[in-house]
Amino acid sequence: EAQVTQNPRYLITVTGKKLTVTCSQNMNHEYMSWYRQDPGLGLRQIYYSMNVEVTDKGDVPEGYKVSRKEKRNFPLILESPSPNQTSLYFCASSFGRKTDTQYFGPGTRLTVL
Amino acid sequence: DQQVKQNSPSLSVQEGRISILNCDYTNSMFDYFLWYKKYPAEGPTFLISISSIKDKNEDGRFTVFLNKSAKHLSLHIVPSQPGDSAVYFCAASEGGNTPLVFGKGTRLSVIA
Numbered sequence: 001e002a003q004v005t006q007n008p009r010y011l012i013t014v015t016g017k018k019l020t021v022t023c024s025q026n027m028n029h030e031y032m033s034w035y036r037q038d039p040g041l042g043l044r045q046i047y048y049s050m051n052v053e054v055t056d057k058g059d060v061p062e063g064y065k066v067s068r069k070e071k072r073n074f075p076l077i078l079e080s081p082s083p084n085q086t087s088l089y090f091c092a093s094s095f096g097r098k099t100d101t102q103y104f105g106p107g108t109r110l111t112v113l
Numbered sequence: 114d115q116q117v118k119q120n121s122p123s124l125s126v127q128e129g130r131i132s133i134l135n136c137d138y139t140n141s142m143f144d145y146f147l148w149y150k151k152y153p154a155e156g157p158t159f160l161i162s163i164s165s166i167k168d169k170n171e172d173g174r175f176t177v178f179l180n181k182s183a184k185h186l187s188l189h190i191v192p193s194q195p196g197d198s199a200v201y202f203c204a205a206s207e208g209g210n211t212p213l214v215f216g217k218g219t220r221l222s223v224i225a
Contacts (some may be wrong), residue, residue: 040217042215090157099161106154
C-alpha cells in the first residue's frame, strides 16, 4: 500500500530536549516536505527536499533541521524544542512539486511544555 | 502577508445542495492551484487541481473554477453529502523551487 508514515503520532516533551520525528514513504517519490498546522494559520511549510542531499527552507524553518540521506526518509529534527513549536506536523511526498498527488502522512501532534 | 486567503472559516450546507468554497490569492505568479480535503486525525488528501491555462476542471461531483483576472478560485460540490464534511484547504504554486502555499482552510459541514 502506497503510504507516508510518521512516528511518533503523539509526543509530549519538555523545553530543550532534542527530538526527531521520522517520516518515510514507499512510493519512490523525489519530493518530500514538512508542514505544521496551527489553528487559524492553516498549513505552513517548514522544509522541503527535491531529492537526496537536497533540502531547502520553507516558510517557517526557524528552530528545525532536516536531512535527506536516503530517498525514502526525511526526518524532522528539533534540536532545542520550545513551547511555540507545539503544533500538528505533517510530512508529505510527491513525484514532483507540482504534481497532482501529494501524499500526506497521518500527522504528529507535538506538545512542548 | 497572506498570499492565499480563505475568508470563510466555516460553511454549513444541507445534504443534496451545492457547497461553494472560495479562495483568493494575491501572487500573480501562481500558475497551479489545488484543493485538499482533511478529516480529523488524518493528513490532507488531494482533491482536485487546476492549471492557470484553464478556467474550469471537473471531477465527478467536484468542480474548480479559476478567475485569473479576479485572482479567485472556487470549489463547487454538487450534490453535497454528509461524508464531504471536512476542512478544505486551497493551495497555490508558482514555478521554480518556491514552496506550495496553503490557505487557512474552510470547515464544511453537510447537514443531513
